[in-house]
Amino acid sequence: MTLHVTLPDGSLLELDDDATVRDAAAAIGQRLAKAAIGARVTSRDDPDVTLLVDSSAPLHDGDRLEVVTLKGDDPGAVDMLRHSAAHVMAQAVLRRFPGTSFAIGPTIENGFYYDFAFPEPITDADLDAIEKEMASIVGENLPVERAELSVDEALAVFGAGEPGASESGLPLGLDQPFKVELIEDLVAAAEAEGSEVPVISVYRQGDFVDLCRGPHLPSTGRLGKGTFKLTSLAGAYWRGSEKNAMLTRIYGTAFATRDELKAHLEALELARQRDHRRIGRDLDLFSFHEEGPGFPFFHPRGMRLWNAIVDFWREEHVRAGYEEISTPVILRRELWERSGHWDNYKDNMYFTEIDEQPYAVKPMNCPGGLLVYKNRRRSYRDLPLRMAELGRVHRHEMSGVLHGLFRVRYFTQDDAHIYCTPEQLEGEVRGVVRFMHHIYASFGFSDVRIELSTRPEKSIGSDEMWATAEGVLTRVLDAELTPDGAPLPYQLNPGDGAFYGPKIDFHIRDVMGRTWQCGTIQVDFAMPERLDITYTGADNEEHRPVMIHRALLGSIERFMGILLEHYGGNLPTWLAPVQAVVIPIADRHAEYGREVLAELRAADLRAELDDRSESMGKRIRDGQLQKVPYLLVVGDREQEAREVAVRERGEQKGAAPLAAVVAGIAGEVRERALPSQ
RNA sequence: GCCGGCGUAGCUCAGUUGGCAGAGCAGCCGCCUUGUAAGCGGCAGGUCGGCGGUUCGAGCCCGCCCGCCGGCUCCA
Numbered sequence: 001m002t003l004h005v006t007l008p009d010g011s012l013l014e015l016d017d018d019a020t021v022r023d024a025a026a027a028i029g030q031r032l033a034k035a036a037i038g039a040r041v042t043s044r045d046d047p048d049v050t051l052l053v054d055s056s057a058p059l060h061d062g063d064r065l066e067v068v069t070l071k072g073d074d075p076g077a078v079d080m081l082r083h084s085a086a087h088v089m090a091q092a093v094l095r096r097f098p099g100t101s102f103a104i105g106p107t108i109e110n111g112f113y114y115d116f117a118f119p120e121p122i123t124d125a126d127l128d129a130i131e132k133e134m135a136s137i138v139g140e141n142l143p144v145e146r147a148e149l150s151v152d153e154a155l156a157v158f159g160a161g162e163p164g165a166s167e168s169g170l171p172l173g174l175d176q177p178f179k180v181e182l183i184e185d186l187v188a189a190a191e192a193e194g195s196e197v198p199v200i201s202v203y204r205q206g207d208f209v210d211l212c213r214g215p216h217l218p219s220t221g222r223l224g225k226g227t228f229k230l231t232s233l234a235g236a237y238w239r240g241s242e243k244n245a246m247l248t249r250i251y252g253t254a255f256a257t258r259d260e261l262k263a264h265l266e267a268l269e270l271a272r273q274r275d276h277r278r279i280g281r282d283l284d285l286f287s288f289h290e291e292g293p294g295f296p297f298f299h300p301r302g303m304r305l306w307n308a309i310v311d312f313w314r315e316e317h318v319r320a321g322y323e324e325i326s327t328p329v330i331l332r333r334e335l336w337e338r339s340g341h342w343d344n345y346k347d348n349m350y351f352t353e354i355d356e357q358p359y360a361v362k363p364m365n366c367p368g369g370l371l372v373y374k375n376r377r378r379s380y381r382d383l384p385l386r387m388a389e390l391g392r393v394h395r396h397e398m399s400g401v402l403h404g405l406f407r408v409r410y411f412t413q414d415d416a417h418i419y420c421t422p423e424q425l426e427g428e429v430r431g432v433v434r435f436m437h438h439i440y441a442s443f444g445f446s447d448v449r450i451e452l453s454t455r456p457e458k459s460i461g462s463d464e465m466w467a468t469a470e471g472v473l474t475r476v477l478d479a480e481l482t483p484d485g486a487p488l489p490y491q492l493n494p495g496d497g498a499f500y501g502p503k504i505d506f507h508i509r510d511v512m513g514r515t516w517q518c519g520t521i522q523v524d525f526a527m528p529e530r531l532d533i534t535y536t537g538a539d540n541e542e543h544r545p546v547m548i549h550r551a552l553l554g555s556i557e558r559f560m561g562i563l564l565e566h567y568g569g570n571l572p573t574w575l576a577p578v579q580a581v582v583i584p585i586a587d588r589h590a591e592y593g594r595e596v597l598a599e600l601r602a603a604d605l606r607a608e609l610d611d612r613s614e615s616m617g618k619r620i621r622d623g624q625l626q627k628v629p630y631l632l633v634v635g636d637r638e639q640e641a642r643e644v645a646v647r648e649r650g651e652q653k654g655a656a657p658l659a660a661v662v663a664g665i666a667g668e669v670r671e672r673a674l675p676s677q
Numbered sequence: 678g679c680c681g682g683c684g685u686a687g688c689u690c691a692g693u694u695g696g697c698a699g700a701g702c703a704g705c706c707g708c709c710u711u712g713u714a715a716g717c718g719g720c721a722g723g724u725c726g727g728c729g730g731u732u733c734g735a736g737c738c739c740g741c742c743c744g745c746c747g748g749c750u751c752c753a
Contacts, residue, residue: 113748124682234748235680242750246680249748281688290726290744348751393753398678399744401751411753517753554753586710613709614716621714635712645712652713 003061019059060219078256079107084144084217085134085228085254086112091208092133093250097122102210103178103238103247110264111253115236117178118248127230127250134228141221142206154183154200157209170202170209178238179211227261228254271512276564277404283569283577283626285560286405294402294409296557301577304606305560308575310390312442312672313414313553320435322386322416327368329392333358339367340530348395365391365415366549370531373419378535383545384420384428390556391415405561412556418548419533425546426472429504429521432550433476436506436519439552443563444572444674447509450488452477453496460500461525469523470502477504500526510566518554518562523547567675569627570649573665574672580607580665581623582644585616585635592639596632596658603666624650630665649675 001017005024015024059065086105089112093100097118105114147170149157156172158179164172183200190198203212205220217223230252238244255261272278280286285302288295298306317324330352336342341349341363350361362368369387378385394410401407420428440448452473455466480488490504497503506519524547534542553559563571573579580600584593590611600607610619616633623631631647637655638644644661646653 121681232747233681236749237679240750242679246749248680251748288745293744395752398751400678400680400749402745407752413753520753551753558753583713585712588710613707614711615709616711616713618711618715619713624714631713633713637712647713650714 003059003063005059005061005063005065007065013065015059024059024065081217081223081227081256082107082112082254083212084220085223085252086114087144087203087205087208087210087212087216088134088137088220088223089130089230089250089252090114090116090210091137091205092130094208095137096126096129096133101176101178104182105210111231111251113236113249113251115238115247115249117245122233122248124233127233130250131230134230135225137206137220138223138225139221140206141219143219144203144205144216146201146203146216148199148201151183151187151197151200154202154211155180157202158183158211170204171207174209182211223254224256224258226258227256228252229261229265274512274565274568275404276406276561279564279569280405280561285564285577288404293399294397294407296405296408296410302560304577305563305571305575306556309553309556309560309563312574313390313439316435316439316442317388317416320386320431322388324388324390325369325372326389327365327372327391328362329394330354330359330361331368333360335367335371336360338530339370339527341367348397350394350396361394362391363393363395365389365393365413366417366527366547367531369415369417370527370533373417373533374531378419378533378545380421380535380537380543383535384418384424386416386418386428388414388416405557408555408557411558413551414553414556416550418550419528419535419545420548421535421543422468422546425469425523425548426476428548429472429523430476430480432521432548433480433504436521436552440506440508440518442672444566445508445510449507449509449515450477450490451493451496451505451507452490452502453493453498453505454502456495456497456499458499459497465525466502469525473502473504473521473523498522498524500524508562510562511568512565516554516558516562518559519552520550520554522549524549570629570675571627572672572674573629574669576627576629577606578608578626578628579605579669580630580632581619581626581628582607582609583616583619583623583631583633584609584611585633587611587613589634589636589639593634596634596644599658599662600632600665603662605662605665605669620647623647632661 002014003017003019004012004014007013007028013024013027015027083106086107090102090105093114093116094102097116097120099119101117103115103117105112147168149170153166156166157170158174158176160175160177160180161173163174166172186198186200190196200211201213202209203216204210230250232251234249234251235246236249238247253261253264255264280302283301284299285305286296286298289297314324333342333351336346336349342360345363349363352359352361368391369389372387373385390412392410392412397407397409402409418428418432437448440446454470459466477488477490482488501523503520503522505517507515507517509515525544528544528547533545533547535545537543563575571577582593582596582600584590593609593611597607597609610623612619614622620631620633629649633645633647635645641655642658643655644658645655646661
């Protein structure tokens with residue numbers, strides 16, 4: 001038996017019945033490299049359906065074939081493949097667990113999921129069985145067929161009616177309540193819009209039918225063996241609302257080729273090794289204890305990193321014209337009622353009682369800061385007044401959301417409040433935007449995404465105030481340039497602002513491509529009003545200042561976690577908890593070792609001496625595992641010449657004079673040099 | 678808070694049908710005195726997360742609680 005495929009130039013290629021993409025490529029003289037090569041195949045039935053397939057994928061008579069290099073740059077095709085994988089998974093689940101209802105199963109970054117209501121809970125162990133069933137569905141190579149139904153027909157398929165089969169062979173009476181709800185919603189939405197009652201498209205493969213917009217692979221066999229994997233089991237609310245039933249979500253990942261799947265799984269493993277919780281334990285930086293879930297304990301080395309961040313932060317704030325204040329952690333409840341936090345935030349606050357008076361632990365720093373502002377009369381000559389505070393706030397986060405340093409119940413905001421006149425607002429906002437970029441770049445984050453959020457439906461303040469504030473933020477962002485001189489890109493989020501004012505949020509992208517919201521600039525006309533703060537103008541009248549809330553790093557704790565994962569623990573020297581370890585080879589070098597240590601410490605470096613009675617290899621290894629940037633080995637030769645043998649980040653650099661090495665490291669720290677990436 | 682999973686030494690993990698709690702690493706002591714990622718020997722280390730139950734007997738079975746992990750919702 002033979003099959004024919006059409007090549008891009010229109011010619012026909014004759015191949016054996018069981019030919020694969022690789023065979024076809026060979027036949028036309030194209031060699032397939034092991035990785036990153038596959039083919040674009042257009043279905044014989046539907047010229048709109050094109051997909052990228054693994055080189056081992058079987059070919060079908062009538063396929064249109066184009067052999068291409070896969071660079072993961074064909075998201076449409078990969079997305080389609082993942083969506084088909086989700087259908088195959090749902091089919092496998094229904095086969096293995098009859099009586100299961102299935103809800104929604106979209107594609108996500110790197111994969112897909114599907115939500116189910118199982119008659120009995122399933123466990124991780126069941127994932128293997130489902131994966132096996134998926135493999136057999138792939139092996140059956142069921143054709144995937146699209147059908148377009150009227151609402152009534154669709155309800156007959158997914159409703160609880162009499163089981164059977166329609167004239168076109170679709171099963172009836174599947175009794176899938178989630179699907180029925182979705183169909184009813186489509187109808188309701190169409191009616192609300194006054195548009196036509198929609199045609200409902202469904203996709204069918206064998207005994208499985210799903211409500212779906214498509215597109216899909218032409219048959220289940222197009223999913224390459226070993227190109228998908230079920231990764232985890234989780235709970236998720238039906239339609240994302242915690243008021244609804246909790247469904248069981250199965251996550252999977254799928255790629256066009258096996259190599260890509262393998263690479264993805266390896267990347268996941270690498271990410272696990274970069275987990276800041278692991279690094280925090282291995283480098284003895286911080287810990288968590290049952291006695292205080294969500295409350296981090298910082299160890300001596302963790303505080304070294306903390307202080308390196310904070311020292312830099314303080315230095316920069318002095319330069320940028322900020323004053324630093326500190327306000328109490330516990331304040332009378334009455335203040336929180338006045339500030340509005342009681343109404344908006346009390347579920348997340350901690351309370352206590354002192355001398356029979358109700359108190360609250362601060363979840364934010366602004367009310368305390370405002371009391372400092374109010375402590376005396378302020379003049380227009382005092383403005384702009386920039387008051388920064390490393391404020392430790394406590395928030396009673398739900399237990400299920402705690403996650404290392406990323407989500408904790410106390411954290412230290414690098415907060416600041418800027419009080420200024422309306423005329424000064426634009427200049428102040430511009431200053432903060434530039435400050436923000438400077439600070440991120442200093443830590444090695446140059447990829448920053450900016451979002452501008454404007455007036456929400458529920459808001460306070462006059463139209464004029466909002467127009468002014470939004471105008472200021474927009475003008476500032478529109479005028480800013482990137483370092484390359486291009487206009488600064490930003491995303492507009494209409495209606496996403498705080499209830500008291502519009503805001504600019506800053507998201508930094510780490511080395512793994514994840515983004516983290518850190519900085520925020522919020523313009524606030526409301527709080528000055530609520531707490532009645534004023535300044536005396538040149539006209540001797542009382543005026544209301546504008547208040548800017550801003551944070552750069554967001555939370556020192558979380559930022560520390562981001563740094564640790566971004567650098568995989570290999571922090572720039574200026575941040576490293578231990579910057580250098582001196583390793584004397586034998587006992588007779590210990591004295592010179594102590595001298596080297598003294599020199600390093602005299603240069604304000606965080607240095608240690610490892611004179612344990614362990615082999616040198618062992619001590620080198622420990623230093624590497626502790627991610628110490630400089631290991632300085634001293635033996636007979638070095639002692640003789642007053643040198644040190646330098647090992648910098650795992651690389652031997654040879655010996656150099658002690659004074660020069662110390663000066664070099666100290667210089668790197670002083671400049672806060674970043675590792676070249 | 679909700680869904681699912683998991684709690685054995687500081688860490689990583691063994692522990693059979695319920696029948697005397699183990700290993701490696703880390704720690705401590707000693708030996709070795711070392712030339713760039715684990716030298717050798719010894720010692721010590723545990724209310725098996727907690728409480729209750731079933732049983733002659735529970736690390737193992739059951740219930741409740743606590744904590745952690747992966748998600749959902751929420752969020753710096």
